[in-house]
Amino acid sequence: MPELPEVETLARTLRPALIGKTILASDLRWKRTLAAPSPEAFKRKIRGQEITEVSRRAKYFILRLSSVSLLIHLRMSGGLLVVLGGYQPEKHDRLILKLTDDTSLIFSDPRKFGRVWLVDDPARVFADLGPEPLSEAFTAGWLFAALRARRRQLKPLLLDQTFLAGLGNIYVDESLHRAKLHPLTPSDRVTARQAEGLRNAIRATLEEGIRQNGASIDWVYRGGGFQNQFRVYGRTGQACPVCGRKIQRLTVGQRGTHFCPKCQKLKD
DNA sequence: AGAACCCCCTGTTTGC
């Protein structure tokens, strides 16, 4: 489920239920979910920690604790849930944190791609991430210069978290359509004016996604409404909302890529 | 440097 707007929605939604709670015990049900430290050290260090802050960086969900930080990356199929009362673990639960006030935080993840870190310094995990697209650092000028410094197709470049952090397959396709740029456009051929349009399109798309509480697709994530406003994502063969032409799909970097052949022309 | 391919996993959808 998780791109920036979905993780942001989770942080906003779970914050009031988590702030001030103390972690009484942990139950790691799939060892490889834990990226660091060792399962033994994790169990020992997390017990007794109080949750002081709930936030997000890129697609990472962050729990600031008394003396360490818990980072959770949901990857393709992860989800987080706070439950009240006696809880019977379910099939896809990978980590369960028992909290005060008879509550638990459940990390569920059918595909097991999700990862959890318990670290002293989150900055080390985040070291290679590009800027936050909703921060002030993400200006048209920065984007234009950064695009020119590379020679890559826009689609894979915008998915690259070291270039820009937080976009995933949905929001890249939606942003490129809004910006009227073909996904295969070489980054160093984007004009300053197009870069400004792309910057604005990315921000508008993410802000709308957050406003809609993210996108709900398949069985993984529910509650968001952004899926009802997709312009191109998952709409192969359907009409472009701008010009009516049929949306096309191609594969770029192993990822399904959706675009309008009329609105997003590839010039040469 | 960048593109193309592999892998990690499970569940659902699609095509024959």
Add this chain to the structure above:
DNA sequence: TGCAAACAGGGGGTTC
């Protein structure tokens, strides 16, 4: 209908 292949919101790795 049944079964196999394709596909899925992510990201790390190798090879050319």
